[in-house]
Amino acid sequence: MFTPDDTIVAVATPRGRGGLGVVRLSGPRAATIAEGLLDRSEPLRPRHATLAKILDHGAAVPIAVDQVVATAFPHPGSYTGDDVVEISAHGSPVLLDRIVALALAAGARLAEPGEFTFRAYLNGRLDLVQAEAVADLIEAVTPLQARVAFDQLEGTITTQIKELESQLFDLIARLEASLDFPEEGYHFVEAGEVGHAVAAIRRQVESFLEGAACGRLIREGCQVVILGKPNVGKSSLFNRLLGVERAIVTSMPGTTRDLVTDVTDLDGLAVTLVDSAGIRAGSEDAVEVEGVSRARQALGVAAAAIVVVDRSRPLEQEDWAVLEETAPRRRLVAVNKVDEPASWAGESLLLDGEAAVVEVSARTGAGLDRLRSALRDVLTGGESLRDTPAVANRRHIGLLERVGEALGEAGDAVASGATEEFVLADLQRACAALDELSGKRTPDDVLRHIFERFCIGK
The missing domain is CATH 1.20.120.430 (tRNA modification GTPase MnmE domain 2)
Known part of the structure; x- marks a missing residue:
């Protein structure tokens, strides 16, 4: 899968501009290659930050590329268990790529995704469970x-x-x-x-x-789709739950045509909220029909649904159709627009099963905390998230x-x-x-699947 005995190099910080960027080398020639790039003749002192300049020796006269801080970590007391050198440069992708190119020209190899952590696993610095962490x-x-x-x-x-x-x-x-x-x-x-x-x-x-089910929910997150007939306030509620104006909101029914998604932190759960097109029958608008189809597809893969009904207008057949369609699934019902005069009483919303019903106002935010709490209980089955699952x-x-x-x-x-x-x-x-x-005995294909999730520099 990887060659564990050569020297590898990669940018260890995320792509993009920043105050600093780090280039990491690991392997038997890490110190030799790094020292060959620096404007100094003395070896790097272990675990000592050294101010120096990166030089490009490709021209007749060496050219300074950047001023950096280089730190050497001899084996076995490094992240990977090999000799490691980390070069902290200015966080320009152009500069970082130039330093990597110079290291490659000096004999390093570009690291594969996850290869630094894979070496830590091979060298006993981490077991496989810790590497996945x-x-x-x-x-x-x-x-x-x-x-x-x-x-x-x-x-x-x-x-x-x-x-x-x-x-x-x-x-x-x-x-x-x-x-x-x-x-x-x-x-x-x-x-x-x-x-x-x-x-x-x-x-x-x-x-x-x-608690493994809750543990998976915390680690993987989940998807929650917001459904309802047109113009009941789905997009407004979506924006309220996110805390930003993510979806377009107008008084015109059918404003939302496609799925709009974003992630929110629900008491520690990474919940991907999906705002969907209003569900109604009989539309001849091809775009709206496709939007409704996508809303139903989202429901098919969602962990739960929030069904929105409008208390300021009488319940219609379209409301009952959505409630019936979502009845077999985990859901809660958000009775929206409670800040306006009521057209029907909550008792008239007779639902089979144990669906939670929460009165909210997407306009004022009233009832939003209760809605978030109810949604968390729907997703976790009422289990507490305070204790970290093993x-x-x-x-x-x-x-x-x-x-x-x-x-x-x-x-x-x-x-x-x-x-x-x-x-x-x-x-x-x-x-x-x-x-x-x-990880004492793990098939190569499993290892490959685990480590290919990593970024290049990790």
């Missing part, structure tokens, strides 16, 4: 997402996995030892003790998975579920009086899944 931390758009990712980077999941691995290893070792003395049966461990140990480890796995990554959840299934089968084998070989086979499957989780 680096990408999650970079991509976080809410403080809660960042907190979950940083906890994972700090090793909260790694520590628990190691504890599970230690208990499994001890149990497997004693069972394998007993195979050397088949005439003794469970010589190193009694059958009842094996059953209790397997059940205890399985309970830990199940406890580990508690597991949030879909890959981790799937592998831990495999561990639990293998342990369950091991427990059944013990209960049925099966021999050590059958119990061991199930325990070793559980152990293999934990190894894949932490």
Whole structure:
């Protein structure tokens, strides 16, 4: 997948202009290449910021490219575990690309996406769970997402996995030892003790998975579509929830023709709100018909819907049609325009199921906090988001579920009086899944999928 023994280089800061930009080199020749670019003869002192100039030696007379601060991090105490040099230059893409080009000309190779973190993984600076947390931390758009990712980077999941691995290893070792003395049966461990140990480890796995659904929701975010007939205030509510005037609002029905999307922080959840065209039947406008079709497609993939009805006008068949269409899905009903005289009472809105009904005014903001709270409960099933979930990554959840299934089968084998070989086979499957989780044994295609999510300089 990657060549781990050469020297790589890339811009480590986001593209665009800024006060500073960082070029990172990693590999056996990182210091040699970096020092060859600087206007100084002395080697870089480890972990010491050195002011220097980058020189282009391609001309007859060396030309100064930029004034920089260079810092060397010798192996193994660097981010990647290799020799690393970071060059902090002025944050112009032109200058940064020039420094990278000079490093390439001196023998470095342009890094692949995620290659610096991949080297950290190969060199034991991070396990695979922590490496994934680096990408999650970079991509976080809410403080809660960042907190979950940083906890994972700090090793909260790694520590628990190691504890599970230690208990499994001890149990497997004693069972394998007993195979050397088949005439003794469970010589190193009694059958009842094996059953209790397997059940205890399985309970830990199940406890580990508690809150996993909320964890995934925090990590991945979700989509919520705002639906309703034309001119009930969907776009106004969309803007209110975002806190900016993102969608065009007019008194003319059918103003919104296409989907308008933006992300909002809903108590730590990254929620992609989708404003949609008003749903009504019988339109001969091809653009409006396509807009309604897209609204329905958005509903098909959304985690939940906000159905907006207008309390200042009598409910019509189009309102009831939208309510009926969304009935099988997770939703809440926003009764809008409560700041205007009411045309119907809330009791007349008879809904099947447990759909939350919240009275709001998109114009004044009244009821908006209740709406946000109700939407959070719809998305999380009422679970609290205050406690950081232990597991949030879909890959981790799937592998831990495999561990639990293998342990369950091991427990059944013990209960049925099966021999050590059958119990061991199930325990070793559980152990293999934990190894894949932490990255001890992970297929190359999985590694490729994980690290290709990273930016080039990470």
